Amino acid sequence: MLSTILAALAGHVALTGGHAIHKRVTTPAAYASNSDGSYALTSITAPVQGAGSPGSESTWKLTIDDTSSGYKQTITGFGAAVTDATVTSFNTLSSTELNQLLNVLMTSTGADFSLVRHTIGASDLSGDPAYTYDDNGGAVDTSMSGFNLGDRGTAMAEMLAKMKSLQSDLKVLGSSWSPPAWMKLNGVIDGSTTNNNLNDGYLGSGVGSAGYSSEFAQYFVKYIQAYEALGANINAITIQNEPLNSQAGYPTMYMFDYEQGDLIQSYVGPALASAGLDTAVWAYDHNTDVPSFPQNVLNTASQYVDTVAWHCYASSVDWSVLTDFKNSNPDVTQYMTECWTPASGEWYQASNFTIGPLQNWASGVMAWTLGTDSSDGPHLSSGGCDTCQGLVTINSDGTYTLELAYYMMAQYSKFIPTGAIILNGSGSYTYSGTGGIESVASLNPDGTRTVVIQNTFSNDVYVTVSTSSGQEWSGNVPTESVVTWVLPAV
Numbered sequence: 373m374l375s376t377i378l379a380a381l382a383g384h385v386a387l388t389g390g391h392a393i394h395k396r397v398t399t400p401a402a403y404a405s406n407s408d409g410s411y412a413l414t415s416i417t418a419p420v421q422g423a424g425s426p427g428s429e430s431t432w433k434l435t436i437d438d439t440s441s442g443y444k445q446t447i448t449g450f451g452a453a454v455t456d457a458t459v460t461s462f463n464t465l466s467s468t469e470l471n472q473l474l475n476v477l478m479t480s481t482g483a484d485f486s487l488v489r490h491t492i493g494a495s496d497l498s499g500d501p502a503y504t505y506d507d508n509g510g511a512v513d514t515s516m517s518g519f520n521l522g523d524r525g526t527a528m529a530e531m532l533a534k535m536k537s538l539q540s541d542l543k544v545l546g547s548s549w550s551p552p553a554w555m556k557l558n559g560v561i562d563g564s565t566t567n568n569n570l571n572d573g574y575l576g577s578g579v580g581s582a583g584y585s586s587e588f589a590q591y592f593v594k595y596i597q598a599y600e601a602l603g604a605n606i607n608a609i610t611i612q613n614e615p616l617n618s619q620a621g622y623p624t625m626y627m628f629d630y631e632q633g634d635l636i637q638s639y640v641g642p643a644l645a646s647a648g649l650d651t652a653v654w655a656y657d658h659n660t661d662v663p664s665f666p667q668n669v670l671n672t673a674s675q676y677v678d679t680v681a682w683h684c685y686a687s688s689v690d691w692s693v694l695t696d697f698k699n700s701n702p703d704v705t706q707y708m709t710e711c712w713t714p715a716s717g718e719w720y721q722a723s724n725f726t727i728g729p730l731q732n733w734a735s736g737v738m739a740w741t742l743g744t745d746s747s748d749g750p751h752l753s754s755g756g757c758d759t760c761q762g763l764v765t766i767n768s769d770g771t772y773t774l775e776l777a778y779y780m781m782a783q784y785s786k787f788i789p790t791g792a793i794i795l796n797g798s799g800s801y802t803y804s805g806t807g808g809i810e811s812v813a814s815l816n817p818d819g820t821r822t823v824v825i826q827n828t829f830s831n832d833v834y835v836t837v838s839t840s841s842g843q844e845w846s847g848n849v850p851t852e853s854v855v856t857w858v859l860p861a862v
């Protein structure tokens with residue numbers, strides 16, 4: 373009775389208030405996306421309290437601790453990388469179509485993404501030629517007077533500003549693939565893996581004892597200021613994408629772990645602070661197989677770094693590395709900042725690289741990349757990724773297609789808001805080769821609880837979730853689907 377009255381009142385307020393008033397959630401709901409796309413954030417039968425009616429279906433039990441003893445990490449958000457490929461292809465849309473797409477991506481109309489990564493200068497997902505924000509014709513520019521965002525940097529900052537205007541919770545991570553060529557020992561952005569290092573004196577062959585370390589730090593200061601002048605607030609940076617990956621085909625630069633720690637502690641951190649910028653610096657931005665790298669950065673630059681960024685490309689990806697890292701660094705915050713979404717990937721690949729990190733203390737997850745054209749580009753002809761399909765494909769006829777990976781990510785982002793607390797749980801299990809059930813749950817700022825369940829079995833499964841607060845919820849999880857339950861506040 374009370375809940376009926378509250379619902380009626382809430383409904384009335386929502387009607388008369390007109391905007392931004394959320395109805396109190398008093399009934400459970402369920403949404404699904406599946407392998408063949410017949411469910412795409414589709415509302416399905418909601419779970420019921422108690423054991424429900426599994427009939428002859430196979431059953432599965434999950435538990436979540438929704439009391440304070442089960443509280444784990446706080447969520448910042450979910451999203452994807454805004455690359456030059458994304459900005460270039462988005463900007464081929466009409467302004468009406470682009471506004472519609474950005475509303476789908478950045479508001480509760482659709483995925484409600486609130487965490488994006490963007491590329492500082494060229495990455496492998498940029499059209500030719502590769503560039504940075506201070507190329508200066510290759511000539512040394514210690515005064516940084518040649519600094520400029522250029523057309524592509526300006527267009528990217530403007531795109532991020534548009535996103536921010538739609539999503540007030542938006543947090544932006546900027547990552548550099550290569551600094552200007554003149555700051556490097558090999559003098560090139562890409563094309564050579566020989567001496568593919570910063571000219572910072574670290575290898576003993578640079579100019580002076582510290583080479584261009586100060587200019588390298590100023591490069592980040594100037595970039596953040598230039599973006600902010602265009603309305604794009606930069607919340608965090610990584611100073612080198614994939615520091616252990618040196619390749620000739622696209623912009624890269626090798627960086628040693630102690631080198632990264634020293635650069636942040638003695639140059640980048642102090643430069644940001646003296647410019648009055650509160651942009652954070654995150655460590656690493658690479659795979660889970662070398663956790664000693666971020667550990668050494670945290671140890672060396674503890675004054676400035678408390679967050680680690682991880683990628684998914686280790687040959688045998690193991691997200692429990694993040695739990696081990698949390699156990700040895702209780703105050704650390706962690707993110708999964710990059711994993712690709714090729715068209716050839718498993719239907720649940722994007723869900724899988726979201727749920728694994730979430731189960732292991734990640735505060736957010738970002739796919740690579742948000743958008744591409746219908747050829748998975750544009751990308752550098754010298755070796756950029758040609759199978760990195762975006763979450764959204766921009767078609768040549770001026771329309772866009774939300775790909776399966778978009779729906780997989782939205783099953784999380786739409787229902788686990790900024791500020792949600794991930795809850796400890798048990799019962800997730802994948803049989804090698806034969807599918808399984810994986811799940812993650814959150815307690816949301818409005819008191820509702822979200823449970824995301826990934827079913828990789830080729831049959832429906834009837835799932836029962838028991839909570840430490842003393843409830844039981846049961847419902848059907850269709851074959852090859854990701855299902856999100858939203859449960860009312862206790």
Ligand SMILES: *[C@@H]1O[C@H](CO)[C@@H](O)[C@H](O)[C@H]1NC(C)=O
Nearest residue numbers: 689690691718721724725728
């Ligand atoms: C799913 O993630 C697990 C690690 O959590 C990994 O071992 C497995 O290969 C992944 N599968 C796919 C299809 O991405």
Ligand SMILES: *[C@@H]1O[C@H](CO)[C@@H](O)[C@H](O)[C@H]1NC(C)=O
Nearest residue numbers: 435437441442443796797798
């Ligand atoms: C999480 O739940 C598991 C299984 O119930 C339990 O063994 C573990 O101690 C719990 N961890 C925390 C941090 O509460």
